[in-house]
Amino acid sequence: MSLRIVVCVKYVPDATGDRHFADDLTLDRDDVDGLLSELDEYAVEQALQIAGEADDAEITVLTVGPEDAKDALRKALSMGADKAVHVEDDDLHGTDVMGTSLVLAKAIEKTGYDLVVCGMASTDGTMGVLPALLAERLGVPQVTLLSEVSVDGTTVKGRRDGDTASEQLEASLPAVVSVTDQSGEARYPSFKGIMAAKKKPVEALDLGDLDLDADLVGLEGAWTKVESATERPARTAGTIVKDEGEGGKQLAEFLVSQKFI
Amino acid sequence: MAEVLVYVDHVDGAVRKPTLELLTLARRIGDPVAVALGSGAEATAAALAEHGAVKVLTADAPEFGDYLVVPKVDALQAAYDAVSPAAVLVPSSAEGKEIAARLAVRIGSGIITDATDLEAGDEGPVATQAAFAASFTTKSRVSKGVPVITVKPNSAPVEAAPAAGTVEALTVSFGEKSTGTKIVSRTPRESTGRPELTEAAIVVSGGRGVNGAENFHIIEALADSLGAAVGASRAAVDAGWYPHSNQVGQTGKSVSPQLYIANGISGAIQHRAGMQTSKTIVAVNKDAEAPIFDLVDYGVVGDLFQVVPQLTEEVTSRKG
Ligand SMILES: Cc1cc2nc3c(=O)[nH]c(=O)nc-3n(C[C@H](O)[C@H](O)[C@H](O)COP(=O)(O)OP(=O)(O)OC[C@H]3O[C@@H](n4cnc5c(N)ncnc54)[C@H](O)[C@@H]3O)c2cc1C
Numbered sequence A: 001m002s003l004r005i006v007v008c009v010k011y012v013p014d015a016t017g018d019r020h021f022a023d024d025l026t027l028d029r030d031d032v033d034g035l036l037s038e039l040d041e042y043a044v045e046q047a048l049q050i051a052g053e054a055d056d057a058e059i060t061v062l063t064v065g066p067e068d069a070k071d072a073l074r075k076a077l078s079m080g081a082d083k084a085v086h087v088e089d090d091d092l093h094g095t096d097v098m099g100t101s102l103v104l105a106k107a108i109e110k111t112g113y114d115l116v117v118c119g120m121a122s123t124d125g126t127m128g129v130l131p132a133l134l135a136e137r138l139g140v141p142q143v144t145l146l147s148e149v150s151v152d153g154t155t156v157k158g159r160r161d162g163d164t165a166s167e168q169l170e171a172s173l174p175a176v177v178s179v180t181d182q183s184g185e186a187r188y189p190s191f192k193g194i195m196a197a198k199k200k201p202v203e204a205l206d207l208g209d210l211d212l213d214a215d216l217v218g219l220e221g222a223w224t225k226v227e228s229a230t231e232r233p234a235r236t237a238g239t240i241v242k243d244e245g246e247g248g249k250q251l252a253e254f255l256v257s258q259k260f261i
Numbered sequence B: 001m002a003e004v005l006v007y008v009d010h011v012d013g014a015v016r017k018p019t020l021e022l023l024t025l026a027r028r029i030g031d032p033v034a035v036a037l038g039s040g041a042e043a044t045a046a047a048l049a050e051h052g053a054v055k056v057l058t059a060d061a062p063e064f065g066d067y068l069v070v071p072k073v074d075a076l077q078a079a080y081d082a083v084s085p086a087a088v089l090v091p092s093s094a095e096g097k098e099i100a101a102r103l104a105v106r107i108g109s110g111i112i113t114d115a116t117d118l119e120a121g122d123e124g125p126v127a128t129q130a131a132f133a134a135s136f137t138t139k140s141r142v143s144k145g146v147p148v149i150t151v152k153p154n155s156a157p158v159e160a161a162p163a164a165g166t167v168e169a170l171t172v173s174f175g176e177k178s179t180g181t182k183i184v185s186r187t188p189r190e191s192t193g194r195p196e197l198t199e200a201a202i203v204v205s206g207g208r209g210v211n212g213a214e215n216f217h218i219i220e221a222l223a224d225s226l227g228a229a230v231g232a233s234r235a236a237v238d239a240g241w242y243p244h245s246n247q248v249g250q251t252g253k254s255v256s257p258q259l260y261i262a263n264g265i266s267g268a269i270q271h272r273a274g275m276q277t278s279k280t281i282v283a284v285n286k287d288a289e290a291p292i293f294d295l296v297d298y299g300v301v302g303d304l305f306q307v308v309p310q311l312t313e314e315v316t317s318r319k320g
């Protein structure tokens, strides 16, 4: 029996670019380049490794995002995923995490799955909650924030390094997994992979295909409302001294003046 | 006044500081009702009452320790049903965010994560968040359902505000799905005796410039002289010089101390994402062009192997 893996990948603005908000207080996508969230590369990598260990597996990469989000899918396909699903609809603009998780859950159910793999957090919203939301909506176990993951038959196992302890987790498939950037470096797409990706199928779905009501997505349908977004004022230029033998002492003086000592 | 549910983060009955901060914020919007789960839950009552909890709902069961997250969601939902609160506040730990998110789905509510402040508003609580590596500040609210908000450590002062703190046992019936993810084993993290990174008032961090695990004692000595926690950049962690649990940044811990001292750290965007909201920032770096200097209140351009030990000595002698 084939192991069906769906990897959720997000198309995000480049963190090293000038990220900011548009007039409607959503993410401004026009002024900054987008790419596959680097943390989702780890998810694709672990999916590829799990598939490699399985007798027979198929990896579908899934994104909810605008037209350009195809770039993120292509990158994942060039790393070695088999096919892609792109949920795209003008009504999706401004969707919050509740709406996004609803759309992703519907698309995952429609695609069919044994294992869903996500990144630990996106590099833009950085909420780190979507995998748990998917598990709740799909009604399957969540095995999240793993720094090590493996699938053995119909069991998924992994290590979760938490605040106070490191835990070994185990659940039966189907399940939702998320992996951290400690799970292992993601591979670079090979030239062959990049060429092959161009021929791999990308299925486009809209809200109608998923039987989803537009009321539940977009800015109007959002469960949250952003009232204002203000650029943090540039920090007032600090004092910078060059160490000429007394740098540590000067720094101590500063800490005294600020009452830290 | 409306009641506000506060999820309690505690270790065997010892309430962690972020929960006490949550109680301060909760009092701005209503009467805090605390929910403490697991072993030692009842022992939290005194500290919670002293910081304003009008009521403490407690439950203990093996499920909380044997299975991941879901049993705690079942319990928080039971508390929600019992209280009908005006908002639900949860500390922004990795687990706290997951619990909050699943509860939000169940009660049909929106969620805001990693709030750094909270105030009462005409249409419900308004949360402040830091976006895009803290280069923006947003104000948001939940517009559907009862607001579920997770709050970052060091977002509010801990204030004593004695209240009744009546302890009530919470009746929880675990759903069929609660045993889905088994915790097969748990290895507790060894205590270093230093303050917890996310809660510390001062954090001293080391990066690639520290140049080896064997040199991290220089960073630790400065931290100890100041009673600070030790942080590290991902470069230092990836090189195996310091444990991942001490990593500061986007994929490590997000810290917001009164004072952050970065040593031999360049200040890449992913590192900044985890420390940019620190009140006072200090850096020691031998490269005057390092981006970290754009953030600092005070910077020393110099070799950390000279500057840091001198600073430690000054701190120790001034304190002594
Ligand atoms: C600065 C900022 C702040 C925001 N704050 C809030 C808020 O407080 N409340 C709220 O409801 N919404 C908020 N949003 C919107 C929210 O981030 C997005 O709706 C979203 O896609 C899900 O959250 P996340 O990106 O933070 O995902 P995370 O929970 O951090 O993502 C974890 C994983 O989920 C998967 N994933 C996430 N999004 C997608 C996608 N579109 N397609 C495929 N896979 C995906 C990826 O595998 C990813 O690694 C915010 C957005 C921004 C840009």
Ligand SMILES: Cc1cc2nc3c(=O)[nH]c(=O)nc-3n(C[C@H](O)[C@H](O)[C@H](O)COP(=O)(O)OP(=O)(O)OC[C@H]3O[C@@H](n4cnc5c(N)ncnc54)[C@H](O)[C@@H]3O)c2cc1C
Residues within 6 Å of the ligand: A038, A039, A181, B206, B207, B208, B209, B210, B232, B233, B234, B235, B236, B247, B248, B249, B250, B251, B252, B253, B263, B264, B265, B266, B267, B268, B269, B270, B271, B274, B284, B285, B286, B287, B290, B302, B303, B304, B305
């Ligand atoms: C998806 C993703 C997530 C990431 N998450 C994180 C994260 O959570 N945290 C994080 O930190 N990084 C993270 N990174 C990595 C980040 O991009 C940087 O690579 C990293 O922060 C660099 O660490 P550094 O500043 O210690 O090293 P470098 O950038 O190499 O800087 C070392 C600095 O030390 C200085 N130096 C050297 N010797 C001395 C000396 N003797 N005295 C004084 N100064 C000296 C140098 O001048 C230099 O500025 C992430 C990257 C990605 C792609």
